[in-house]
Amino acid sequence: MAWGGCGVQTEVMNPAGDLALRASDLRYAYGDRVAVDGVSFELAPGEVLGLLGPNGAGKSTTIKMLIGLLPPQAGSIEVLGMAMTEHRSAIQARLGVVFEEKNLYPTLSGRENLAFFARLFARRDVDLDALLERVGLATRGRDRVSGYSKGMRQRLTVARALLNRPDVLVLDEPTDGLDPVSARSIRGLIREEAERGVAVLLTTHDMYEADGLSDRVAFIDEGRILALDTPEQLKLRHGQRTVRVRRRVDGQVEESVVTLDDDAGDRLRELVAAEGLLTIHTEEATLEDVFVAFAGRRLE
Amino acid sequence: MASHPVTAIIAKDLRLFLRDRFYAFITVLGLGFYVLVFWLLPATADPSIPIGLHLPGGEALLAEALEDEADQGIEVVVFTSSQELEAAVLAGDEVVAGLDFPPEFLAATASGTPTSARVLLTGEAPTVLSDALSAVVAELALAIAGQQPPVTFPEVEELVLGVDRADQVLSWREQLRPLLLLIVLLVEMFALASLVATEISQRTITAILATPARVRDVLAAKTLLGTALAFSQAVVLAAVTATLTRQVVLLLVVLLLGAVLVTGFGLVAGSLGQDFIAIVFWSMVLFVPLVVPAFAMLFPGTPALWIRVLPTYGLAETLVRVTGYGEGWTQVWPELALLSAWCVAASLLGAVVLGRRVVLV
Numbered sequence: 237m238a239w240g241g242c243g244v245q246t247e248v249m250n251p252a253g254d255l256a257l258r259a260s261d262l263r264y265a266y267g268d269r270v271a272v273d274g275v276s277f278e279l280a281p282g283e284v285l286g287l288l289g290p291n292g293a294g295k296s297t298t299i300k301m302l303i304g305l306l307p308p309q310a311g312s313i314e315v316l317g318m319a320m321t322e323h324r325s326a327i328q329a330r331l332g333v334v335f336e337e338k339n340l341y342p343t344l345s346g347r348e349n350l351a352f353f354a355r356l357f358a359r360r361d362v363d364l365d366a367l368l369e370r371v372g373l374a375t376r377g378r379d380r381v382s383g384y385s386k387g388m389r390q391r392l393t394v395a396r397a398l399l400n401r402p403d404v405l406v407l408d409e410p411t412d413g414l415d416p417v418s419a420r421s422i423r424g425l426i427r428e429e430a431e432r433g434v435a436v437l438l439t440t441h442d443m444y445e446a447d448g449l450s451d452r453v454a455f456i457d458e459g460r461i462l463a464l465d466t467p468e469q470l471k472l473r474h475g476q477r478t479v480r481v482r483r484r485v486d487g488q489v490e491e492s493v494v495t496l497d498d499d500a501g502d503r504l505r506e507l508v509a510a511e512g513l514l515t516i517h518t519e520e521a522t523l524e525d526v527f528v529a530f531a532g533r534r535l536e
Numbered sequence: 537m538a539s540h541p542v543t544a545i546i547a548k549d550l551r552l553f554l555r556d557r558f559y560a561f562i563t564v565l566g567l568g569f570y571v572l573v574f575w576l577l578p579a580t581a582d583p584s585i586p587i588g589l590h591l592p593g594g595e596a597l598l599a600e601a602l603e604d605e606a607d608q609g610i611e612v613v614v615f616t617s618s619q620e621l622e623a624a625v626l627a628g629d630e631v632v633a634g635l636d637f638p639p640e641f642l643a644a645t646a647s648g649t650p651t652s653a654r655v656l657l658t659g660e661a662p663t664v665l666s667d668a669l670s671a672v673v674a675e676l677a678l679a680i681a682g683q684q685p686p687v688t689f690p691e692v693e694e695l696v697l698g699v700d701r702a703d704q705v706l707s708w709r710e711q712l713r714p715l716l717l718l719i720v721l722l723v724e725m726f727a728l729a730s731l732v733a734t735e736i737s738q739r740t741i742t743a744i745l746a747t748p749a750r751v752r753d754v755l756a757a758k759t760l761l762g763t764a765l766a767f768s769q770a771v772v773l774a775a776v777t778a779t780l781t782r783q784v785v786l787l788l789v790v791l792l793l794g795a796v797l798v799t800g801f802g803l804v805a806g807s808l809g810q811d812f813i814a815i816v817f818w819s820m821v822l823f824v825p826l827v828v829p830a831f832a833m834l835f836p837g838t839p840a841l842w843i844r845v846l847p848t849y850g851l852a853e854t855l856v857r858v859t860g861y862g863e864g865w866t867q868v869w870p871e872l873a874l875l876s877a878w879c880v881a882a883s884l885l886g887a888v889v890l891g892r893r894v895v896l897v
Contacts, residue, residue, distance in 0.1 A: 303746050344548070
């Protein structure tokens with residue numbers, strides 16, 4: 237976990253108190269096409285918020301506004317108690333960003349890429365070797381990025397996002413298209429940062445990733461947040477839990493599905509008590525099911 | 537701390553430039569090639585036109601005529617036979633045209649008997665040369681016959697408007713000097729365009745702008761590096777071609793302005809082109825009109841108005857007048873002012889186009 241210049245784990249400094257990021261009624265339109273339409277949410281230190289939505293839902297435009305690349309046409313952004321309109325540079329100095337595209341310099345080595353961005357952050361004290369080791373690139377740090385695999389490039393972009401020891405991490409589809417090993421490695425890094433107290437905003441269209449990583453999930457579609465809660469609450473409130481019971485009846489396998497509502501107890505007792513019971517499976521709703529319930533369409 | 541992003545981006549871009557084998561190759565090879573071409577070109581100018589002449593029995597008369605014609609820029613080469621003269625004109629190495637007189641020419645002309653002479657030309661010879669040689673034949677006939685036409689020739693006053701450079705013919709080496717310097721500057725425009733376009737197409741620019749670095753830092757870094765690269769290479773070429781032997785400060789200022797000018801256009805080309813083919817296309821679209829003034833300097837006379845309004849006209853004209861004719865600040869300040877105005881315009885254009893492009897990524 238230790239990777240800073242002095243080899244000491246740092247704690248997140250948050251003079252604003254409990255809130256790392258606040259987005260209020262953000263709006264942005266490209267001409268007539270509204271991309272973001274009144275998005276509001278808050279993010280606490282150490283919290284992982286998953287922004288879940290299909291392609292074109294408004295996730296990337298929201299991210300661009302939150303990291304200071306795009307000024308909102310309406311609404312406001314406050315990061316660590318500072319307004320984006322007034323303190324953009326100060327905020328960006330404390331933000332770590334992983335972009336969806338692997339925007340690195342292919343003819344520079346991994347170490348040279350990190351060194352360049354460290355200079356942009358005016359952080360000459362960063363131990364680049366320790367950082368490369370943390371993302372599993374210690375032995376390849378002096379190789380040119382053009383020779384890296386997709387997973388290695390993505391890990392390097394995560395290392396770049398951690399260069400300035402950020403208080404807020406913004407990750408746009410950090411595991412998109414990666415092999416399972418690389419994806420797991422990056423999820424591990426995200427969890428470590430959250431445990432350190434870093435506020436993490438994560439956009440993804442992978443419901444399992446959002447479910448596994450996020451403390452809270454916001455569904456976004458057509459530029460609006462449809463729902464925002466913990467994954468558990470979303471599934472409990474808006475998804476269906478079922479029990480699937482299989483029995484052998486007259487030599488044939490018969491399957492019964494019981495939805496867990498108020499009347500489910502009696503029906504389940506009947507099925508379990510009956511002869512020929514083979515298997516009982518409980519099934520929870522997925523975030524995808526909940527999203528469909530809200531948006532009327534799937535996440536793809 | 538404000539200098540951090542600018543110096544960081546410059547250092548990074550310089551490293552990218554040096555690692556790009558294509559640009560390193562054309563930079564080194566180009567410089568070597570231009571230096572070689574420069575030193576292979578003739579260092580002296582010979583403005584006379586060699587004319588072959590065959591006039592049997594008229595050698596004494598010719599000797600007198602030769603002295604007069606030499607002052608007019610015509611060098612006469614005497615041949616002893618028509619066949620030799622024809623062969624020499626056809627080869628084109630020794631003479632560009634010939635006058636062939638028959639053996640009876642002198643006697644026939646003196647006695648007033650009709651005779652003829654041949655003007656020998658190749659197909660590429662301009663018609664004005666044929667007319668001039670025909671006039672020479674007529675003058676020669678009048679001189680031999682001792683007769684003058686019944687007119688009194690009016691006095692002709694020769695008045696050269698503008699700068700008289702009739703006796704200051706530049707060698708090929710001197711004429712090509714501004715062209716070579718301009719080409720070195722323009723090649724750097726291409727290299728800078730590529731650096732800018734790659735930054736945009738690979739979206740590394742968004743990663744930069746997500747840090748405390750601002751668009752103005754990116755603009756400043758690209759402008760400074762582009763100017764430094766173009767200027768340093770132009771200075772190296774100028775030094776190796778012995779250009780910096782007089783008016784050194786003035787020449788350095790001219791080259792610096794030239795570097796600023798091509799950097800502005802390099803930013804434009806880089807912002808418009810998103811891949812190698814597009815960069816080449818936009819660079820060539822800008823390269824062709826920008827190199828025209830240097831070509832115009834190869835030909836005598838004042839260039840046409842459309843050439844004089846091109847951004848690099850002030851650069852080419854100043855280089856020719858300073859390196860070729862030894863002029864100084866007081867003579868070339870109007871061209872310097874024009875060049876400076878174009879520098880401001882190109883830099884503003886480059887900044888606006890790149891600034892807009894960066895924000896839209």
